[in-house]
Amino acid sequence: MVNLAHLIPVFPVIAFVTNILFGRKLRKSSALVSVSASVISLCLSIYTLIWFLKGQGSYTLFKWLIFGGTSLNIGVIVDPLTCMMLVVVSAIGTLIQVYSIGYMKDDVRFSRFFAYMSLFMSSMLGLLLADNFVTLYIFWEGVGLCSYLLISFWFERPAAARAGMKAFITTRIGDTGLLIGIFILVFSAHTIYFSDLANLTDARPLFTVAALLIFCGAVGKSAQFPLHVWLPDAMEGPTPVSALIHAATMVAAGVYLVARCFTFFSAHGPALIWVAYIGGITAVLAASIAVVNNDIKRVLAYSTISQLGFMMMGLGVGGYSAGTFHLMTHAFFKALLFLCAGSVIHSIHTQDIQKMGGIFQKMKATGTTFVIASLAISGIPPFSGFWSKDEILSEILHNGHPVLFTIATVTSFLTAFYMFRLIFLVLFGRPRSEIHPHESPGVMTVPLGILAVFAIFIGLVGSPFMNYAFQDFLHLGQAHEAGSPAPDYLVMGLSTFLASFGIAIAYLLYVLNINILPQRIRQHFAWLYNLVYNKYYIDELYNFLFIQPTLRLSRLAFKFDLGVIDGTVDNIARATVILSKIASWIDRYIVDGAVNMTAKVVGLFSLTLRRIQTGYIQTYLLIAFFSLVIILFVKLIGGL
Amino acid sequence: MMNGLIQLLNNYGLSYDIIIKASFYLIAGLTVLFALFVVLSRNIFHAAVYLAMGLLGIASVYLYLDAEFLAVVQVLIYVGAIMTLFIFTVMLTSDIIDTGPISGMFSRISVSALASLAIFFILTKVITMTAWKAVLPAEAAVSLSQLGKSLMLQYALPFEVISLISLAALIGAIVIGKAEKK
């Protein structure tokens, strides 16, 4: 068997180039190009998985830079984490691209959309395959770029353009941290390869700093607090984009990075604890905002942020497999949720859930898959979310973090609550405005169905029913604690109870007493409601602290440029004009004057000397004689 | 009669020497005066007359130098012939006798005066500087026969040349003076 892993990102790149160059000619066929490239990547990913299981591992491709005695090699990493992520990303990517054929059907820049999608696919897959920080960073920036391009895809809308900028700049802050972390690592450890990270176990403070900075990059990309502000605004982009990038794949890159550097992080304790606590804060913060939001996509965006926090919590307490497991299951049901939301939006052309209601009758397929996804995310057994979330809760409890455990359980409750709030308000009850739902075409509903299947069953690979095959798979090739953990019935019971409780409360509020109770609560806790509804005023705070000063600084710089620099140029010009006037005066009166004066002097002399030339012989004689007299005189005086 | 005159004068204390000296200075002064009038007088006729007088004075000076023949020749040729010629020409040509000064005249006069005064001064200086040998006049007198002899013998060639020159002048004068053919 030959190694083909490095070809995985190549086909989407070819699709990107083709769609960019020939998009206008291909039109609707550009989707075919992208989807087929995606399918090829999927096949290659599955092949690589099998290849890995047959005992192969990472390999080097070529030498890139050679300096001094060392050389920078570009290689491909093939380990359980990467293989799993490759399959997940390419599978979900393919399904979403198929869905987009229907969703973006009427868009003018159809082929451009698929070009960007392919570019994103190749960047993400490349990121997963990178075996050193440098290559990772290259693709990291690549996915950031695609995210920007796709968020502001409908750039005629100012909100979309602003959202793209916000996403790019916010993740940039994280990326800078990542870059500095990479530099520190190179400087102190002289390596960039992930494989060397396991060896850096000595507790130097520089390593902790590097780890924290690398985590910065993850905070930015995975929208953790305090860099979470871009993700809700990124919902301005088309829904397939939200599904792929901001639910399933790109935001997972941050979690992937932490998982990839897990041994490094765990060797330097404070770093990992930071990860956990940041994750915790993010989770509960985002969940609370999701409870009161009225935009269907934004609820899901905050849900994503919250779930990513959950994953970080899981990794942070030491649960490598827990966090990774949740990453995989979350990718499926979150993508499904977004696609369902997209289907609803496509049908009734509004995103305000206060205007929706009673859609289930007309959109059975969408509605059913929506409910399945919500059950999965709430953690109801035997759906996939239950197994992974449970594992995280178990890890937190057993590693002795009571505070984090409380946070996690509260978040789980809130998750169930707001998801079913969404379900009840959108799908059930009576329509609250003039909407005419109709089911979406097959090209959209078939991916929904496929994802729903995954959302139901994928969790089982990590469950006791399959003897924790997933966890074993993850630790393949490394030494790990022997045996599989016993099922933790306490935690399982607790989490199920909380989830059901959340659903029940949501039912109480939004089905039974829909017209009375929510309003009463809002009125009673008006101040709290306002605080949470306005996202804890974090955006306003950032605006005050950072954006306004930056704008003021740029305005100042502009004034400086205009006044001082341009002013200097103007003044130099004025000075030059004055100088030239002086020079011309000098030239005219002094220089020309000198010349004129010379001429006048010559004229004067000649006028005087002219008088000798009288034309009369007598004068000439006189002159000659006078000269003789002078000579004689001189001789006489001299001789005397 | 002369002796009687000289004796008379001797009685008044005037010796022969003093008479000769005094008369010489008188005549020399007059000559110079006449020469000055020649160059300074506006009227050309007057100038010609003054020239004649001056030439006569010079002839007298020759007498003091024991050159009797030359004095006579001077009077005959210079005063008699040449001055007659001058007077003739003056009569023939000058319709306008008196002429006024022209604009550029003043500086010329002053510069010429300066030049002539300068040359006079130089010559005077040279003359007075030189140590002339004192010679008794009686021994150095040249006789007429001596003059005739040297003219025919020693200076025969210049004598012939002079006659040629005179001939040439004669012919030239006639040619130039001929009236134009109409």
Place this chain on the structure above:
Amino acid sequence: MIPQSHFLLLGAALFSIGIFGVFTRRNAIGILMSIELILNAANINLITFSKFSADPDASGQIFALFVIAIAAASAVVGLCLVISIYRTSKTILVNKINLMKW
């Protein structure tokens, strides 16, 4: 009796006056007359040196004789020229005789 230098001084004086006249007079005949004065001054010098030389030397007087002859010839030719010019230009003032002047 009368020293040599006095005669020479007389000659010098006449010479200077004649020079002055050459430069100054406007009338052509006047210039010729001044030239005659110069020649005569030269004659005085010649004869003085002839008399006050060591041997009785006649060359001075002979030379003076020749000078007189030459002066006569030149005066003749000059005056003829003056008359000829007078015929064409009707003037004998040297500053007015400028046929060849541009």
